[in-house]
Amino acid sequence: MISKQAFETVRRKLDELREEMVRFQQAITAIPALAPENGGEGEWDRALFIKDYLKKIGLTDIQQIDAPDPRAKEGKRPNLIARLPGKHSHKTVWIMAHMDVVPEGDRGLWETDPWQVVVKDGKIYGRGTEDNQQGLTSAIFTAKAFLETGISPYFDLGLVLVADEETGSEYGLQYLLKHHPDLFKKEDIIIVPDAGEPTSDMIEVAEKAIVWLKFVTKGKQCHASLPGHGINAFKAASYLMVELDTLYQQFNARNEMFEPPISTFEPTQKEPNVQNVNTIPGEDVFYLDCRLLPEYSVDELLTAIRQICDGIEKRFGVTITFEPVQLLEAAPPTPPDAEVVKRLQRAIQEVYGVTATPRGIGGGTVAAFFRKAGLPVAVWSTLDDMCHQPNEYAVIDYMVNDAKVFAHVALQEA
Ligand SMILES: [Zn+2]
Known part of the structure; x- marks a missing residue:
């Protein structure tokens, strides 16, 4: 249930706020928030501007939670929490966006200054304008539209504007979940507007596990004209690589929620070996990128891979070691019939006229931290x-x- 009249009023207000949203985007783009890892000083200046803006639009319940980071300006990575009371306060509809952005990259590829917004053909150009300032702006203006119309959301509306999403979330969402575990409740409705499709119909609820492995195969270097004097590590590793392709058959579960609906095991990076053609390499290094459906455990996969390595070792007399360079167990998926999914589906149907479906992706979004926290x-x-x-x-x-x-989600009654 939703009050049609209340939603219409908020909807009209958001249309009126369009130009102001563009100006807000322009203002924050000019205050880059780059992580120290990316050569920046963090989110401090941008967070202060946003905090001030939140006050100006009339939000009164604003909390700043700083994660200490000596590399950043003021030695802090700021996170902002703002709440707008709803008619009922036993639940909160949260919208989480991140304040940090990535560097411009190769400046020569930009047609305009990445830090000076250019508006053209209904688009706002600039670094960060989509990732994640679009979601950030939508979230803040949802609150503004409620405040200006005097309409209250059904549940409390909460904004979580975090630091450090682009470089691991240690000073952002992970910090909040660790040091302020009471901030979010299991009954809350949490939306992260940081991935999607132009068709609006993809609601991401699940991720595969990510396992990146480095394989080191050791044989014995020798002259290429006398292969019997050594053990060709490159050749053995090539057989290994082909054998690893059987993982597709061993782990062949299908889950149609995911795109693609299977686990994937792809050899990717290859390190150089010898510098000349007539030497048999004594060592070989390559990498495998695995994305495992939640139907399987990472341990099962590692055991299967060890068995394949043992077989190659026996056959060629090499030694093979492998180690993870990244290992992220899949977080338990959000149930496809969770309240947040149903509310979003209703709202998307109303606003965009499309039926959105819950889906899974290859892994690596910040949402996994929420899911791991239940x-x-x-x-x-x-x-x-x-x-x-x-x-x-x-x-x-x-x-x-x-x-x-977002406004529709927040207006829907229990
Ligand atoms: Zn992002």
Whole structure:
């Protein structure tokens, strides 16, 4: 149930706020928030500007939670929490966006200054305008629309504006979940508008496990004309690589929620070996990128891989070691019928006229931290997927209409 009249009023208000949203995007783009790892000083200046803006639009319940980081300006990585009371306060509809952005990359590929917004053909160009300033702006203006119309959301509306999403979330969401575990409740409705499709119909609820492995195969170097004097590590590793392809048959479960609906095991990086053609390499190093469906455990996979390595060792007389360079167990998926999913589906139907479906992706979003903490979360937004690209842009219509979806979610009654 939703008050049609209340939603219409908020919807109209958001249309009126369109130009102001663009100006807000312009203002924050000019205050880059780059992580120290990326040569920046963190989110401090941008967070202060946003905090001030939240006060100006009339939010009174604003909390700043700083994660200490001596590399950053003021030695702190700021996170902002703002709440707008609803008619009922036993639940909160949270929208989480991140304040940090990635560097511009190769400046030569940009047609305009990445830190000076250019508005053209209904798009806002600039670094960060889509990732994640679009979601951030939609979230803040959802609150503003409620405040200006005097309409209260059904549940409390909460904004979580975090630091450090682009470089691991240690000073952002992970810090909040660790040091303020009472901030979020299991009954809360949590939306992360940081991935999506231009068609608005993808609600991300699950991720595969990510396992990146480095394989080192050791044989014995010798002259290529006398292969019997050594053991060709490259040749053995090539057989290993082919044998690893059988993982596709061993771990062949299908889960249609995911795109692709299977686990994947792909050899990727290859380190150089010898510098000349007539030497048999004594060592070989290559990497495998595995994305494992939640149907399997990472341990099962590692055991199967060890068995394959043992077989190659026996056959060629090499020794093979492998180690993870990244290992992220899949977080338990958000149930496809979770309240956050159902509310989003209703809101997306109303605003965009499309039926959105819960889906899984290859892994690696910040939502996994919520899921590991037992909090059901949905990742959704309307995007052309320009994140981290040169000439990044946000589509103004998406930004305004996504805010209407958030407003609808917050207005839906229990
Ligand atoms: Zn992002």
